[in-house]
C-alpha cells in the first residue's frame with residue numbers, strides 16, 4: 630500500500646500492520662462493529678483518529694475507518710462499518726470477513742482529536758457510524774477526567790438505527806457530567822425528534838465556550854457545522870470529520886479539492 634495523498638501532514642503513520650478479526654457485532658441493520666487484535670506490531674494513535682484498512686490480498690480498494698475506542702494496553706482496535714450498497718470494501722468487511730481473518734491496517738491519520746489542555750464543555754454530534762470517533766473521544770474523556778460537561782447528540786433515522794445505548798447509559802450512570810441524547814429523524818417516539826441542526830438552538834443557546842466535534846456523512850457534518858457556527862462555535866474549536874467517498878487511486882485533482 631503506498632502512502633496516500635491527503636491534505637494533512639501525516640507524522641508517525643505506519644503502513645500495513647497485520648490485525649486479526651476477533652469479533653464481529655451487528656449493531657443496526659447496516660452497521661457492524663469489528664474488533665481487531667494486532668498480530669504483530671501495534672498501532673499507536675490518539676482518540677478520534679482513523680486508519681486505512683485493506684484486505685491481505687490487496688485485491689480491494691483500501692478505505693478509511695475511524696477508530697471507535699480509545700487506545701488501550703491490549704492494542705485492540707474497534708471500527709464501526711456501515712455497509713454501502715455496491716461498496717467494495719464495506720461489503721467485504723460485512724459479508725466476506727470471518728473471525729480469525731487478517732486485515733491490513735495503516736495509520737493513524739487525522740486531526741479530529743481533543744486538545745489535552747482544553748477543559749471547557751464538549752458537544753459531540755454524530756450520525757450513523759460517525760459515532761465511532763465520538764465514542765473514542767468520550768471514552769478518552771471518561772478515563773482522563775470523568776467526562777465533565779461532555780454531551781453526545783446522536784442522530785438516527787429509526788430506533789433500530791440507534792446503537793451503543795447500553796455503553797453510553799452505563800457511562801452516564803457512572804459519570805454525571807456525561808450526557809447521551811438520541812434523536813430520531815424518521816420515526817415518531819420519545820422526544821427529541823427531528824434533525825440535529827434544527828434541534829440545536831433549542832438544546833444549546835450558546836456554543837461559544839464549547840469544543841464542538843461533528844462526525845458522519847458530509848451533508849450531515851456541513852449542516853451541523855453551519856448550525857453550530859450560528860450558535861457561536863468558534864473557529865479552531867469546531868472539529869469536523871467527514872466520511873466522504875474516496876476514489877482510488879487518489880488523483881492530484883481530487884487531493885487538491887480536499888485542500889479547499
Ligand SMILES: Cc1cc2nc3c(=O)[nH]c(=O)nc-3n(C[C@H](O)[C@H](O)[C@H](O)COP(=O)(O)OP(=O)(O)OC[C@H]3O[C@@H](n4cnc5c(N)ncnc54)[C@H](O)[C@@H]3O)c2cc1C
Nearest residue numbers: 692693694695709710711715716717718719758872873874
Ligand atoms: C476520514 C474518514 C473516516 C471514515 N470513517 C468511516 C467509519 O468509521 N465507518 C464507515 O462505515 N465509513 C467510514 N468512512 C467511509 C469509508 O472510508 C468508505 O468510503 C465506505 O466504507 C465506502 O467504501 P466502499 O469501498 O464500500 O464503497 P465504494 O466502492 O467506494 O463505493 C460504492 C458506491 O457507493 C457510493 N458511496 C461510497 N461511500 C458512500 C457513503 N458513505 N454513502 C453513500 N454512498 C456511498 C460511491 O459513490 C459508489 O457509487 C470514512 C471516510 C473517511 C474519509
